[in-house]
Amino acid sequence: MMKSLPKLAFRNIFRNLRRSILSAVAIAVSAMSIVMLFGLLDGMEADMANNLKSYYTGEVLIRNSDFEKYERYNPIHLGVDWQAIEPILKENAHVRAAAARINFPSSMYIGDDTHVVMGVGVDFANEEAFIDFPSLVQEGRLPEMGKNEILMGFALAKDMHLGLGDKVTLLSNTATRGSNAITFQIVGIAGFPVASLNANTIWAPIDRVQYFLRMDGLTQEILVQLTKGSDEKLVARQIGSEIEEKTGVVTDTRSWKELNQMYGMLQIAKIAYYFIAMFFFILGSTVIINTTMMVIFERMREIGTLSALGMQGSELTRLFLLEGLFISIIGSCIGVLIGYLGTYYMGKVGLDFTEALSGIDMEISSILYPKTSVTKALIIWAYATVISTLSTFIPSRHASKIQPVEALRYV
């Protein structure tokens, strides 16, 4: 009897095929949704990490030690000396690339209209390891050093009805804690992957920004990319110590993970999503519980007969558990497979969130590419199978407690 239990359980699946399909579909939908959700989350995490490292902080960010403390006052005068720090970075074996940048919030004047923009001063020729500017230019060209030229996000240009050759005047606070205004000409329109960069940024040659903001050769921050496999936190501390040792200046040198709260929150959110996934499976499993209970009541006569013939209660439990296990395996296999293929396809074509993310200041790209992971797919498959199988345990135990005499009344 023991050996024939799996065979019997498998055969039972086809006795009421519609119900078995319903149970399998519930599990499949749950498994598929979770695979896709995790694929999207992984894609979002990878995208955010890439954007933060390229556009915002690099893998390590070097700033004036007081900058963060006074950040809300726009302390342009709290800069760092690029000329003194660059040679130190070049000597560090873990440093792959470094670039100086200056972020400056400004009021942009076009006639009597004013618009608040975020200006970024960069050395376009030195940004290769961070931002591939040439590939982002949709119209025109990149600004040249020494010239009052800017590259503008396409959404900002569209909103302000600006195009190549137009001039804008920027008014901003300076490092001397006064104000200054300068006129720049738009020589390029760029399409950045991040919506907020398209909507409110302008990019200018760093030497002109230093002049405009009276920075006297200083830069606001230095972004650093590390060689593969480097421990970001450890190298950040090492760079900070080297700068202090060689220049006598204490800097705020930290890894990108220490600087970006949003990324940390996304990782916390992922843990929350694991719990949500569990509840999702439990919800899907209620269909199996319901179906198994119906099956037990339907097969009451059969249970009574099997009991009368000497089948133990534990064997009856195992029979229904096995039936649930087979349905769960089939359902989660189909669900995970569809979810994986769906995620793979979306990862190739991308999901366009341009409308949803417009106006939202988040370091996430407008088009997201979900990421597939075989390991995660297998974990979800096992997770789905175990939870769904265990959920059949409750009605299965009920079957074992049925007395043969009581069951035979249904005859």
Next chain:
Amino acid sequence: MYRKLPAMVLMTLLLFAIPSALFALSSDEIIEKMDNMATFDTTFSTGSIQTTDRFGTKTSLFKSWSQGKVDSLIEFTSTAERGQKILRTAGSLYLFYPDAEQLIRMQGSALRQSMLGSDISYEDMTEEKNTLDSYTAKLEQEEPFNQRSCYVLTLTAKTRSVAYPIQKIWVDKESFLVWKAEYSTQQGRLLKTMEVLQTFETDTRVLPKQSRIEDKMKKDSSTLMTIDSFEANPKLDKSIFTLENLTW
């Protein structure tokens, strides 16, 4: 004799009270005198703005021209701001920056922005001297300030377009110089204070030489504004106060 005593007392009181009532100034008259004392046909002055805040002390130098109650032009001469100009004409305020091809017109709330990071706003620096057009004055009391006898007046804004809905000012009873001012919101929240620390005399008028302004919205910040030289009624070319001339 005793019957006539109350009448005599009354007569005596009237004799003293009527002239003092006749010569007492109304709140509007005080304000008018105050504005007139601060207004010249034309002026030229040089001075400095010294701002102390959490980041240290910074000094900016300026030259200033004014004409009547409204027109004024300020040009900064210190290295960091050299060539920057602020022009105020009736109802408009323009900023000129040497590196900008366009003049920046400040309007609305932008007028209340800090000038060169100081405690003085663009509007404060170039304020029009026709107070009664924008405020209703009420004489509260008389009290000494800096050993000077002063009128204490409360000015309440007639419109919402002014920077300070309520002003409490201490006006010298002799020179009509504003020794102290407290600027508040309608709800009484203190926004800014001004106090004259030193004065100078010109053309029989007393004017502030050094004033301390504190923006109460900024922590640990104060600005000393000092007039180093002052010339009353110099001959000025009227085109000084035109947009065309701003970019000379």
